[in-house]
Amino acid sequence: MSETTNDSTEPNRETTESEAHGGDVDVSGADRTPGEGLVQVENLTKVYDPDGANVTAVQDMDLHIGDNEFVTVLGPSGCGKSTLLECIAGYLEPTSGSVVVDGADVSEPDPSRGVVFQENRLFPWKTIGENVRFGPTVRDDSEVDQDRVEELLDKTGLEQFEDAYPNELSGGMQQRAELSRLLANDPEIMLMDEPFSGLDAMTKELMQEMLLEIWDDENRTVMFITHDVEEAIFLADRVVVMTARPGQVKGVIDVELDRPRDFEVLTTDRFTRYKDRALELIHEEAERAMEQADQGK
Numbered sequence: 001m002s003e004t005t006n007d008s009t010e011p012n013r014e015t016t017e018s019e020a021h022g023g024d025v026d027v028s029g030a031d032r033t034p035g036e037g038l039v040q041v042e043n044l045t046k047v048y049d050p051d052g053a054n055v056t057a058v059q060d061m062d063l064h065i066g067d068n069e070f071v072t073v074l075g076p077s078g079c080g081k082s083t084l085l086e087c088i089a090g091y092l093e094p095t096s097g098s099v100v101v102d103g104a105d106v107s108e109p110d111p112s113r114g115v116v117f118q119e120n121r122l123f124p125w126k127t128i129g130e131n132v133r134f135g136p137t138v139r140d141d142s143e144v145d146q147d148r149v150e151e152l153l154d155k156t157g158l159e160q161f162e163d164a165y166p167n168e169l170s171g172g173m174q175q176r177a178e179l180s181r182l183l184a185n186d187p188e189i190m191l192m193d194e195p196f197s198g199l200d201a202m203t204k205e206l207m208q209e210m211l212l213e214i215w216d217d218e219n220r221t222v223m224f225i226t227h228d229v230e231e232a233i234f235l236a237d238r239v240v241v242m243t244a245r246p247g248q249v250k251g252v253i254d255v256e257l258d259r260p261r262d263f264e265v266l267t268t269d270r271f272t273r274y275k276d277r278a279l280e281l282i283h284e285e286a287e288r289a290m291e292q293a294d295q296g297k
Ligand SMILES: Nc1ncnc2c1ncn2[C@@H]1O[C@H](COP(=O)(O)OP(=O)(O)OP(=O)(O)O)[C@@H](O)[C@H]1O
Pocket: 048, 049, 050, 055, 056, 057, 075, 076, 077, 078, 079, 080, 081, 082, 083, 084, 245
């Protein structure tokens, strides 16, 4: 059975876990005190009921994300990561429980919660510049300053491509354009669902470093979903590891690696200890997820 550690009645859990796994790898289940944080997911359950099939994707999940925090969510296939993200985005209505962002119940999508998926949502018939300007124009007929458009394209390394069309760019460049487009909407929180998983390893590394620079520069809150353990640790302030479906918090790893980070950190002992711990947490759940898939559950 899963080692769910999100019980806030276990005050000594952090010390015990931490000591048991190398001393300085901090694993906690209970994250922030309820009431704190930009995002407050409380007791979230989402059941899909296609043709009476009754699939509980997420069950009684609690998660708080602080302002300007970078949280990554790691979990086996089908454990409910996207469901969680879509409930926070306001695309899905919880079956029970609540999602509160910045003190208000989430009931529908809002530009303050920007979403990036693996497949970008750029309009192929618009130039990159037009794509970046588009959101605020349709939202409230406002215009993004040309200076801001140029700043965003500069931050994402696309300053030469304002007049190019998406199909003239590589996959990595399209995801950078997507990031610029998202930031033009001035979101408070960026919800990212495996945005780099379709990219080759080298491009992915560069994208991760660029995202951290942007996050640092722009002071946004990020929730980033991934299957990739190294990516989860490299980016995060905290890694939330989910159980197999129905998804719950299995454990939370506080990543205390110095920032700014670059890829040299991956070769450090400290990174390896975080990685071992994350793999340990996820391994059992990946097996359970595979059993569920084998049994067609
Ligand atoms: N619209 C839907 N109708 C029925 N079941 C669904 C629906 N969307 C998701 N599910 C099921 O809910 C469970 C969780 O799906 P979800 O996509 O949230 O998981 P995930 O962790 O993001 O998966 P992956 O890692 O494969 O992207 C899965 O079993 C999935 O098949």
